[in-house]
Amino acid sequence: MSQRRSGEEDRMQVTPDGTELWRLTLQYSPVGMTLVGLDGRLLMVNHALCEMLGYAAEELSQRGFQELTHPDDLDADLEQFERALSGEIDSYRLRKRYLHADGHEVWGDLSVALVRDPVGEPLHFVSQILDVSEQHEYEQRLRAANDELEHERQTLSAIFDTVNVGLLLIDRDGRYERMNRRHAETMRLPFPGGHAGEAGQVGHVYFPDGRLMSTEDMPSYRAAHGAEFDDYTYWVGDDAAARTAFSTSARQVRGPSGERIGAALAYQEITDLMRAMRVKDEFVSSVSHELRTPLTTVLGYLELLADRPDLPSDAAGQVRIAQRNALRLLALVSDVLDVARAEAGHLVLARMPTDLTTLVHEAVETSAPEAEHRGVSVRVDAPERLVAEVDESRLRQVVDNLVSNGVKYSERGDAVTVSLRAAPGAVEIEVSDTGIGIAPDEVAHVFDPFFRGGQVVASQISGTGLGLNIVQSIVVAHGGTITLDSEPSRGSTFRVTLPSG
Numbered sequence: 001m002s003q004r005r006s007g008e009e010d011r012m013q014v015t016p017d018g019t020e021l022w023r024l025t026l027q028y029s030p031v032g033m034t035l036v037g038l039d040g041r042l043l044m045v046n047h048a049l050c051e052m053l054g055y056a057a058e059e060l061s062q063r064g065f066q067e068l069t070h071p072d073d074l075d076a077d078l079e080q081f082e083r084a085l086s087g088e089i090d091s092y093r094l095r096k097r098y099l100h101a102d103g104h105e106v107w108g109d110l111s112v113a114l115v116r117d118p119v120g121e122p123l124h125f126v127s128q129i130l131d132v133s134e135q136h137e138y139e140q141r142l143r144a145a146n147d148e149l150e151h152e153r154q155t156l157s158a159i160f161d162t163v164n165v166g167l168l169l170i171d172r173d174g175r176y177e178r179m180n181r182r183h184a185e186t187m188r189l190p191f192p193g194g195h196a197g198e199a200g201q202v203g204h205v206y207f208p209d210g211r212l213m214s215t216e217d218m219p220s221y222r223a224a225h226g227a228e229f230d231d232y233t234y235w236v237g238d239d240a241a242a243r244t245a246f247s248t249s250a251r252q253v254r255g256p257s258g259e260r261i262g263a264a265l266a267y268q269e270i271t272d273l274m275r276a277m278r279v280k281d282e283f284v285s286s287v288s289h290e291l292r293t294p295l296t297t298v299l300g301y302l303e304l305l306a307d308r309p310d311l312p313s314d315a316a317g318q319v320r321i322a323q324r325n326a327l328r329l330l331a332l333v334s335d336v337l338d339v340a341r342a343e344a345g346h347l348v349l350a351r352m353p354t355d356l357t358t359l360v361h362e363a364v365e366t367s368a369p370e371a372e373h374r375g376v377s378v379r380v381d382a383p384e385r386l387v388a389e390v391d392e393s394r395l396r397q398v399v400d401n402l403v404s405n406g407v408k409y410s411e412r413g414d415a416v417t418v419s420l421r422a423a424p425g426a427v428e429i430e431v432s433d434t435g436i437g438i439a440p441d442e443v444a445h446v447f448d449p450f451f452r453g454g455q456v457v458a459s460q461i462s463g464t465g466l467g468l469n470i471v472q473s474i475v476v477a478h479g480g481t482i483t484l485d486s487e488p489s490r491g492s493t494f495r496v497t498l499p500s501g
Helices: 002-014 016-026 047-052 057-061 071-085 133-162 181-186 218-226 271-306 315-341 357-376 392-408 440-445 453-456 467-477
Strands: 030-035 042-045 091-099 105-116 122-131 164-171 175-181 229-236 244-254 260-269 351-355 375-382 388-392 413-425 426-433 481-487 491-499
Touching: 002 260, 002 467, 016 181, 047 057, 047 091, 047 105, 047 122, 047 467, 071 091, 071 105, 071 122, 091 133, 164 218, 181 260, 181 413, 218 244, 218 260, 229 357, 229 467, 244 271, 271 315, 357 388, 357 392, 357 413, 357 426, 357 467, 375 392, 388 392, 388 491, 392 413, 392 426, 392 467, 467 481
Parallel strands: 375 413
Antiparallel strands: 030 042, 030 122, 091 105, 105 122, 164 175, 164 260, 229 244, 244 260, 351 388, 413 426, 426 491, 481 491
């Protein structure tokens, strides 16, 4: 018992009293702490607070919190200070700025409690100040970034709703997420009974040729299933005489990892343009028909005139010139008519089983006189027989045009090769030449109507620039594709791929 009592006495001798314990706690606290007198003067400060504000303890003890507080934050602190002194509150907390010894601002999270004596009289305040300058700076940057994002969001939202183009966002499952005001206004035209908000709903939506669109044809359905497209045109409205035309584009929306999260569609009304194009097509078709009739008559009489045995030689030459130019004019009228039909979607095909080997050989034979005249060799690489379901006359037009172009744009000593081969589910016709080639910046335009390359124009090679546009229209009508590889001074290769069935 005596040994235990002795140990307890030893511990009591080394244990500090309450005042000393408080002083040690104050000094070693990692948070800034101070005792503040009722007049605001700092009675006792710890090391953490001295480090925070850049003062020695003696200097801080000679100052009041009023002079250490940023002027803009002093009123709020004094208000709470006075409320505590009046007994309205026992403690308070606020965030405010302190002035560092070197003049810069220090943001502090201040917690204050009033200490009273046993009879309730105020003695002093206990204050804890946590340096939150870095946190405050981060919050300010975050707030500024959020404000900027919000401003951008509001700007984009304003643009979204004010542009004269219908905009639609759909999610990965084809549900409508958002549409702008312009698109919402036009929804009543194809869907007068309302829309379910899901891609592919069928309404009063028609192809340019008047056929009703199915679910799979609807632009929203195609976009919801991963398609991207431009200038997808159609008409909407129940009344055929008052329908509105639209052109739609779609792009897939992807997440950070490239995953598809939806699609965005843009709808542009093009009613006036479509009607103007229709008038233009009707005009071109009408004029072409009206020109062909007198031209055919002229050619008939020129042929009769050329066959007369009593025609003087000089007159015979003039007749041949007239025939040649009349034939060129008839070919041009036919080309213009074909372009008008293709653009209007009226390029009708009459498919039948056709031996493409025979067709290719006949096209080469047709070009033989011109090839011989220009000193260009033409050869065929084809199987003995290859049959496909095609429109024979239209496909002959394709091959004739490609072979004649190969000869026309080659020079003496060059060669043209026509290859025919079967591919899985398709047939390929390839026409290659070693001629003048096409400039890289012109390759993308060779199928445009009336386009003629710079070197062709400079060389004064005759042509209308319609042939390849017609070729592409015929190939597309067959459900096929045509591509071009070309290099100046090394030649060109046109490759036509057609379904074999």
